[in-house]
Amino acid sequence: MAELAGLEAQIGVRLPEEYRTFLLRVGAGGAGPAYGTFPVRRTADRWGWEGDGADLADWSRLAEPFPAAPLDPTALRTLLERCPQEEDFTDTDEDFDTAYEAWDEQWGEVMWAPQRTVGAIVLCHLGCAARQWLVVSGPERGRIWNDDRADEVDLAPLLDTGGRPVTFARWYLDWLDAAEQQLSGTPR
Incomplete structure (x- = not known):
């Protein structure tokens, strides 16, 4: 709990509750959707996320509201x-x-303007420079956004089959369900 408080004090924002629970009860990253959830680690002097593209997030601007409006x-x-x-x-x-x-x-x-992703952290790498972000500030707080800009597609919210925005817990639990079904040989 003290480590999470230290991370949040450094970045200037309280992380979304579902992600906080994950960090406190599951782990600081590792197994997860795509190539795994980027770990959050403390180096000698500061906290940060590690992974291919994790540095795309501006950790000094996480308290600013994520600009959910797409480009024109x-x-x-x-x-x-x-x-x-x-x-x-x-x-x-x-x-x-x-x-x-x-x-x-x-x-x-x-x-790739830096202000496009303020208020969000990169959660994972999907391959071929595609990533998924967790919004930590603003009206989209707690939701996952797809980043396919490397394929000339704008940032967009991840939606479930009913068209509803996907939160961190739903994102992670859906991956766990799919992994369990794959391991057990049960069709989804």
């Missing part, structure tokens, strides 16, 4: 349509490379 779909589509295509460049590969690098820089400024 029309602006996003327009930017994607402006992505240079190699077949449109007949002169040299260098011209395409220059155009693509300029577009990619603009894309990165829009999609």
